[in-house]
Amino acid sequence: MNLSCIVEDLQVAANYLINCCEKSKLAAVRGHFTNVPDALSFVNENTVDLIFLDVEMPGPNGFELLDQIAFLPKIILTTSKKEYAYDAFEYKVTDFLKKPFSYERFLEAMQKVQSSPNAALSRNAAGSDTEASDHIYIKSEGKLVRLSNDSILFMESMGDYVKFVTADKKYITHNTIKNLEDKVNKQYFLKVHRSYIVNLHKIDDMRENCLFIKGTEIPVSKAFKSLVISRLNIL
Numbered sequence: 001m002n003l004s005c006i007v008e009d010l011q012v013a014a015n016y017l018i019n020c021c022e023k024s025k026l027a028a029v030r031g032h033f034t035n036v037p038d039a040l041s042f043v044n045e046n047t048v049d050l051i052f053l054d055v056e057m058p059g060p061n062g063f064e065l066l067d068q069i070a071f072l073p074k075i076i077l078t079t080s081k082k083e084y085a086y087d088a089f090e091y092k093v094t095d096f097l098k099k100p101f102s103y104e105r106f107l108e109a110m111q112k113v114q115s116s117p118n119a120a121l122s123r124n125a126a127g128s129d130t131e132a133s134d135h136i137y138i139k140s141e142g143k144l145v146r147l148s149n150d151s152i153l154f155m156e157s158m159g160d161y162v163k164f165v166t167a168d169k170k171y172i173t174h175n176t177i178k179n180l181e182d183k184v185n186k187q188y189f190l191k192v193h194r195s196y197i198v199n200l201h202k203i204d205d206m207r208e209n210c211l212f213i214k215g216t217e218i219p220v221s222k223a224f225k226s227l228v229i230s231r232l233n234i235l
Contacts, residue, residue, distance in 0.1 A: 002113060004050040005031040007039040007065065008078065009057050013099065017052050017078070020106045027110065036060040040068055041160075044175055048073050050094075050113055055079040055087075066091050067142050068174050074116065076109050136184065138164060140171040147171070149188040153202045153213050155180060157195040167214065192228050193221045200231055 004027040008014040014032050021027040027050060033039035036057055043051065053075055055062040066075065075093040077084065078101075088096045094116055095109040135148045147164060156163045157177045164171040181191045191197045192211065196218050204212045209220050211228070220228055 001025065002027045002049040002074075002110075003030055003047055004028065004052060005033065005039065005042060005048050006052045007033050007036065007057070007062060008052065008054045009034045010054075013054070013078070017106075020103055023103070024107060024110060026107075026114070034058070036062070036065045036068075040065055040174065043069055043073075044179060050074045050076065052076050052078055053093075055081070055084050063087060063091065068139060072137075074113050076113070134185075138171060138173045138175075140164075140173050145171060149185050149199070150201065152189075152199050154196060154198040154216070154218060155184075155189075165216075190224075190228065190231055192224050193219050195219075203232070206232070 004021065006014050006017050006029060008017065014034075018029050018032070021029050030046065030048065031039075031042050033042060034057075036059060039051075042048075050073055053062045053065065055077065056079065062077065062079075066072070075091070076095045076097060077088045077093045078097045078099060080099040082098060085096055095112045097105060097109055134150075135146055136152075137144050137146055139145075147166065151166045151168075153165045153167065155177065156165065158172065160174060160176070161172050162175040162177060162180060164173065177191065177195060177197060180197060184197065188199050188201060189197050190200055198211065198213060198218060202213045204214065206212070206220070206228070209222070209225065210217050211220055212218070
């Protein structure tokens with residue numbers, strides 16, 4: 001069963017989607033949000049396979065949510081206007097449901113969700129898939145950026161955002177260290193502080209409660225110090 005959330009400002013439309021999900025038993029609704037900021041906060045903090053997304057919302061619209069979301073689950077767009085179909089294609093959504101839609105049409109959309117391959121950007125690409133991946137994608141400056149694990153030096157919390165630092169550039173994305181801790185490849189990355197995840201392969205040296213990567217001093221919390229030492233290849 002897919003874990004889903006609904007982003008829809010009209011309660012009657014949200015209720016209909018919830019009923020469709022419950023009746024089909026194909027999606028478990030974990031939340032309903034009437035605006036993009038609340039939905040963005042939830043999706044970046046919680047595991048979601050699928051988003052039912054309306055386009056026209058108060059404030060930022062549905063496409064702006066897709067521009068800011070850190071990891072991209074499958075998307076079923078729900079809207080009353082056909083003119084959004086081209087944008088839906090550009091964003092590679094799984095399906096486009098034009099309101100009002102029937103329960104049978106809902107089931108067709110869910111069949112596409114079930115049959116489509118797992119998105120490489122899915123928040124649920126964890127476990128063996130995550131461990132095997134040699135790269136990640138992040139949303140930065142309105143575009144998807146592919147970063148190889150080896151290119152990332154460390155990640156630093158900036159409140160509701162995370163800074164990805166490479167040797168050549170820094171990228172800012174809407175995310176949290178807490179969420180990334182479960183999503184990144186643990187063969188490369190380790191959380192060493194509530195505000196930092198580092199690439200173990202890039203550590204130059206460690207002194208007391210600090211480690212250094214390319215001249216940057218990164219604090220190591222007491223709670224993580226023994227784990228950090230256990231992961232280093234100390235002879």
